[in-house]
Each structure stands twice: as structure tokens, then as C-alpha cells.
Amino acid sequence: MQANTRASFSDDATALQASQQKAVLYDRSHWGRIEVSDGDRLRFLHNQSTNDFEQLKPGQGCDTVFVTSTARTIDLATAYVTEDAVLLLVSPNRREFLIEWLDRYIFFADRVQLKDVTPETAAFSLIGPESDAVVQQLGIGTIINQPYGHHTVVQLGESEVRIAVGSGLALPGYTLIVPVAAAATVWNNIVQAGVERISDRVWEQLRILQGRPVPECELTDDYNPLEAGLWKAISFNKGCYIGQETIARLNTYQGVKQKLWGIRLEFLVEPGSAIAVADEKVGKLTSCIETAQGYFGLGYIRTKAGGVGLKVKVGESEGEVIDVPFLTHEYYRGE
Template sequence: MQQLRNIQLHTGAKFAESTQDRDVPVSFGDDAAALQASQEEVVLCDRSHWGRIQVSDEERLRFLHNQSTNNFQQLKPGQGCDTVFITSTARTIDLVTAYVGEDAVLLLVSPNRREFLIDWLDRYIFFADKVQLTDITDATATFSLIGPKSDAVLEQLGASAIINQPYAHHQVVKFAESEVRIAVGSGLALPGYTLIIPVEAAANVWNSIMQAEVKPIGDRVWEQLRILQGRPTPEKELTEDYNPLEAGLWHSISFDKGCYIGQETIARLNTYKGVKQHLWGIRLDSQVEPGSVITVGDEKVGKLTSCTATEKGYFGLGYIRNKAGGLGLEVKVGDIVGEVVDVPFLTHEYYRGE
């Protein structure tokens, strides 16, 4: 990874100052141009600080099926999905992307959830279970291509076979003289691809993509995109205060599968329309601190969870009670006026079954 960091430093990367995040590229300069390129062209984001957990052995699919919200039993090698790990009371632990391989399932987890999730999953593996957990974060790197011109980059690099495949479909290809797993999906609602790379090949793969004239982005622009797109993250939108239905993660939940941790609560909330609040985007006139109260008139209706600056002002994410209204609602966040808007990553629809 040091070779990769040296290359990134040479191209203007600034790294986080905190000890915990010191290997995370924060910015490559001109964040405004990078943000625009992500929505009009293509950018490259180093997500190597995200966790990667390998789940292997004979009962891996059954185990993950029973521990999270999506239907793993129907997945075949080369397919994948988003899934949510929740508590028994349906409080959200993490939104995870899973890639099913021939011999193992690879979980891409949030940076601040890797150790917690390994410990969480391990407690549900019993003596007779044929399931193995391996933390492969330090042995691998993860990059995401983000933007509408991502396909053109794959074509340039000779990896076009994955283009037009469904979300989270993936395959291993020869790339920059190494075997790289390329998956459909950028981690956001924007088009793109995610690459899982052996750590010893990370620098060469990064160089090859940069030679295709792709602009790099740091974690600061990723955070802006995450908020603008509406992707919830642990410790902000995903906490023990909220369930995945409130968080707009309906696409990550199977309502037809059997029992899993938290399933009874999820089913009850869906059946009886028990979701009383939803996560929304909020256009704001000024910067507001996350945690600020959202009001309509004199009534408290929710809480802001994230906020970022954009060229067009400020944008936040926040939970708002359904009874207050939704799309187009005018609110106050602290003393600042805001408008409730849709964000592309989230869904607010009920599943009623047959």
C-alpha cells in the first residue's frame, strides 16, 4: 500500500491527519471540479479503508441468509446484492455489499464497522456450523469508478465483459498483470464499478486507470456524493435509533425469505405500516450542524444527520416524521430554512406481498 500512497502523493493527494484514518486520501485538490466530474464524466475513488470480510465453507450462504435482510439462498456465483445487518429489534448495524463467489462470499463493509461485524457474526457461528470468517482487508484494496463514463474506462482497459450486467454482478479479470474482481456498482446511485484488488497489485491498477485520464477523488468528495445521493452511513443515518425501512433501504430487504435476525420486527412494520419516519434529502440555505432539530411551525418533526456544502448551497440528510409531510415540505433545521427533496439512493415504498 505504501507504493500506492507514494503514487497518490505524487499526484497531489492529501491524507487524513488522524492516526485512525492516516492512510485515507482526503483530497486530490480542486474538489469542486472532481464533484462535477463524478456526475458528468468519471472519477476514481480509493475505498481501501473500507472493510473486506471473506465468508467461506459449506454453509456460508445459509449463514448469511439467516443473519441479514436479503435473500442469499437465491444467489449464484458471480452475483451479489446489498444487504443490511440488523439487531433483533431491527436496529441497523451496517449496509453491506456482498459478492458471491465459487468458494466464498466477499462482504464490503463500512470503514467503522469491520471489527464490530466480525465479532457480531462470530457470535452466531456455533461448533457444528461450517462457516469461516476471514478479515482480508489488509490483503486487498478497493477502488470505485464513479460516473456515466465508467464503461468507456473499462473498454479502454480491456475489461468490457462486465458492462451491462445487473447490479453487484462481478467477475475476475486479468487487469494490469493481476487478477482483479470487478463488480457492477459504484457504491452510490451513480453508475460505476467497484474493483477488489490484491494489495500487491494496487499501485499498478491505480496507475493503469489514471493513465485513462480519470480524475481521482478523495474521501471529502465521496462524503459529499454520499450525502447528495442519500447513501446512509453508520454513526450518522444508521444507528440504533433507526431501522432499515426508515433509512430507505427497502431494496436491500427480502420480504419473502424465511426467518433472520430482526425479521419479525421488519415484517410487522411492513404489514401494519408501522414506519413512522423516513430519511430524506434537505436543501438548505446555510450550513447546519448534524443533530439539529427539524421543525415545521412549532412542532419538532425530525433530526438532521448529515450536511455538506455544494456549489448551489448546502444539502443535508435527515429523518422526518411521515405525518409532517414529505417531498416539497418546507422545514426549519435549527434556524435555517430547508426544503425536503428526494435522493436517488433511497426508496420509501411499502412491500405488501401477495
């Protein structure tokens, strides 16, 4: 979609401002969509990822993290439970890996089917504080005021689309899963409602400013989901799952040794650069981007070094640690 759609903004600064004040449209069709079906689908995903699938009903959804047996992060995914399947929205560079990885855990007696439905669907995210007004204008306002992850099938023009609460960021918004044959029509209907689209570059600015971690940058074999600030995607009340023992132990004994933070910088710095305090290395920069508001990055910093307000040096740039809305760093103490 994006390759065939002319950019409507004169510059990224206008687009970034609109995402935070109005509503913008981003094409996430290059993200993966995996359908998990058959009778054991909820139990299977419950055992393979961090969130509690067994308490979810059709029409509900959640974020969940797929981790290794040692609780190293593979991907942050969003799951939508339907009447007969679970639809996973996964990172673009994790689709094939996750299908193969999940398939390895399906045993002979398991009633679980995996299907890559990426080629036959498209995905768009409507992002920003005026998203409610847009869906109301489109005649699909029944989704408004529903909880995060709630989703339903609605009629948009002549097309049936699945719309879900959540933009993929900490900003308000909605995500639409659309049959590929109807993608262009649905896209144009939203644009005709006065919504401008944003480029991949602006999405990257937004996700760093918001603090959403991504594979190969913040989500790697070097980090676990607690260090990555993904506490909201983890259930501490569910039973065993892959990586559960490590995650439970880190929470119980408050053993998170490094945390992912936002960093305001003087200038652009190469990801992978050391983060230092008083010439002592305390972490590593994982992402960095230039915006109209300045230079910003994400990086892991040793817990003992400090958090928000900490003055650091990243490469040759001075920096300050800042809070970002997508991440949380609170230990779970039980209900």
C-alpha cells in the same frame, strides 16, 4: 492510496461535476472486506442479514443490511458470492464490530469461517456515466450491461482483479477488489486511462447528495432499515432472519413512523439539530455538508409531517425536503 496520490482537481466543484458527467476514481481501501467461507456460508448470511442469499449464485451479488434483533441498523454491506466464499464490503467503522458480531452467531455445528481480508486487498470505485467507456478502454468491458452486484475476475495489465457492477452510490459505476501488492499498479492504470480521483471530502458530498446512509450518522440504534430507505436491500419473501419479525410487521401494517430524506439548506447546520415545521419538532438532521451547489443534509422526518417539498427549519436555517436517488420509501405489497 489516496495519501500518496496528488489531487488532480483544482477544486471540489470540478470533481463533483466530473462524477456526475464523466467518471472519477475513489479509493475505498479503508472500507472493510470480510471473507465468509465454508459450506454453510450462504445459509449463515441468509439468516444474519436482510437479503436473500440462498438464491445467489457465484458471480452474483447484492446489498444487504445487518440489523439487531429489534431491527436496528448495524451496517449496509455489499456481498459478492464467489465459488467458495462470500466477500463482504462493509463500512470502515463497522469492520471489527461485524466480525465479532457475526462470530457470536456461529455455533459448533456450523461450517462457517470468517476472515478479515482488508489488509491483503485494496478496493477502488469507478463512479460516473462514462465508467463503461473506461472499462472498455482498459480491456475489461465484458462486465458492461451486467446486473447490479454481478462480478468477475479479469486481467488488468499483469494483475488479476475482481470487478463488480456498482459504485457504492446510485450513480453508475464499478467496484474493483485488488490484491494489495497490485493496488498501486491497478490504480495507475485507471488514472492513465484519463480518470481523475476524488478525495474523501468529495465522496462525502456525493454520498449525502445521493442519500447513502452510513453508520454513526443515519445507521444507528435509533433507526431501522425501512426508515433508512433501504428497501432494495431487503427480501420480504425469505424465511426468518435476525430482526425479520419487526421488519415484516412494519411493512405489513405500514408502520414506518419516520423516513430519511435529503434536505436543501440555506447554510451549514450541525448534525443532531432538530428539524421543525411551524415550531414543532418533526425530526433530526444526521449529516450536512457544503457543496458548490449549496448546502445539503440528510435527516429523519416524521412520516405524518410530509415528504418531498416540505418546508422545514433546521436549527436556524430554512430548508426544503428533497428526494435523493439512493433511497426508496415504497411499501412491499408482494408479487
